[in-house]
Amino acid sequence: MNAYSHERLMLSLLRGGSHSRAELAAVQSGTLVELCRLHRVAGLVYQQAARDPATAGALFPGLREATRKTLVDNLVLLKALKDVASALSEEGIGFVLLKGASLLGFLYPEIQLRPMTDVDLLIREKDWPKVRDTLQSRGYRLPAADSERYYAENWYHQLVESSGIPPTNLEFHWNLESVERSRIDPEELIHDAVACEIEGERYLRLADHHLLVHLAVHLAHHYQAPALIWAVDIRRLIEERDLDWQKIRRTAKDWGVENCLAYSLGYVERAFPGTLPPQASGFRLSPARRLIMKAFKTEDPSLPHQPLGGRPLRHAVSMVLLDRCRDVARYIAVHSFGRANRAAALPSSTGSEGS
Numbered sequence: 001m002n003a004y005s006h007e008r009l010m011l012s013l014l015r016g017g018s019h020s021r022a023e024l025a026a027v028q029s030g031t032l033v034e035l036c037r038l039h040r041v042a043g044l045v046y047q048q049a050a051r052d053p054a055t056a057g058a059l060f061p062g063l064r065e066a067t068r069k070t071l072v073d074n075l076v077l078l079k080a081l082k083d084v085a086s087a088l089s090e091e092g093i094g095f096v097l098l099k100g101a102s103l104l105g106f107l108y109p110e111i112q113l114r115p116m117t118d119v120d121l122l123i124r125e126k127d128w129p130k131v132r133d134t135l136q137s138r139g140y141r142l143p144a145a146d147s148e149r150y151y152a153e154n155w156y157h158q159l160v161e162s163s164g165i166p167p168t169n170l171e172f173h174w175n176l177e178s179v180e181r182s183r184i185d186p187e188e189l190i191h192d193a194v195a196c197e198i199e200g201e202r203y204l205r206l207a208d209h210h211l212l213v214h215l216a217v218h219l220a221h222h223y224q225a226p227a228l229i230w231a232v233d234i235r236r237l238i239e240e241r242d243l244d245w246q247k248i249r250r251t252a253k254d255w256g257v258e259n260c261l262a263y264s265l266g267y268v269e270r271a272f273p274g275t276l277p278p279q280a281s282g283f284r285l286s287p288a289r290r291l292i293m294k295a296f297k298t299e300d301p302s303l304p305h306q307p308l309g310g311r312p313l314r315h316a317v318s319m320v321l322l323d324r325c326r327d328v329a330r331y332i333a334v335h336s337f338g339r340a341n342r343a344a345a346l347p348s349s350t351g352s353e354g355s
Helices: 007-012 021-025 031-038 042-049 059-090 099-103 123-135 145-154 186-192 208-221 228-240 247-253 258-271 289-294 314-320 325-345
Strands: 096-098 119-122 157-161 169-173 192-197 202-205
Touching: 007 031, 007 042, 007 228, 031 042, 031 059, 042 059, 042 157, 059 099, 059 119, 059 123, 059 202, 096 099, 099 119, 099 208, 099 228, 119 186, 123 157, 186 208, 208 228, 208 247, 208 258, 228 258, 247 258, 289 314
Parallel strands: 096 202, 119 169
Antiparallel strands: 096 119, 157 169, 192 202
């Protein structure tokens, strides 16, 4: 088969393209299904295949199985969301849904179309102790003291596990990015949040302009192993909402994430040509940054660049995505200082044990 034929077929199906039974029979069904799972788009491709199961042939069972699993997993996660929302509401603690959960019932009317691995909620940082105590009293598994301290000092969220069966992961954020990399005002996010409804339950989600920039930042944050579903999220938001691109531009500039936005919109346009409206055409990496990214180019149409996980040069891409030189210097300084402190805190070796 031609190089990246499975990737091209996956993208074509996601774009709504039609294919003959002979074309679909020519691919290795197991390979395509696994690729769709990897990029977390099996439900969307299954939706296309379900229009003509006979034509989909051997692809259909694997895609159906993956979609059913997503449905079950998401129902478990939504039950956990409903329970935690009830607990927080009793204590007068507000939150805003983030990422995948906030898109269900909004960009994805059928919940099996958008896989989730956890539920992300935005809270005020000052509310975390109250959130912790509220959930701990209800049997939730809270982080150990050293883990809680580490995340408080180095990240912008805390990890909680629900007490249900099966247990589910909940992430409580007080920011969308580390303060060394961005200048986001969480209070503005909460103030501008809008109502949404998921399976009959009402919550809050980010306003459209904040949501688009956050989805772009999240995708860029995972540049080492980007998944196509994150580009699909952005594509759907662009196509289904009347976005204020001037407000988006101002938000990206205020947050210091213009390069993250350019990177992610570039990926969307690469995977789904013609998605970006004329108003979004001005979001581009600088010539110098494009030259650096060119060193990582790939012929794989489902990826923005070569996979970078574990490669030392991945740090170059991380620096490319920062807007200002002083952001780069601050990020390096803060993380170098933190690593030095953690290394100094480790107990000194007293010699090898065992034989």
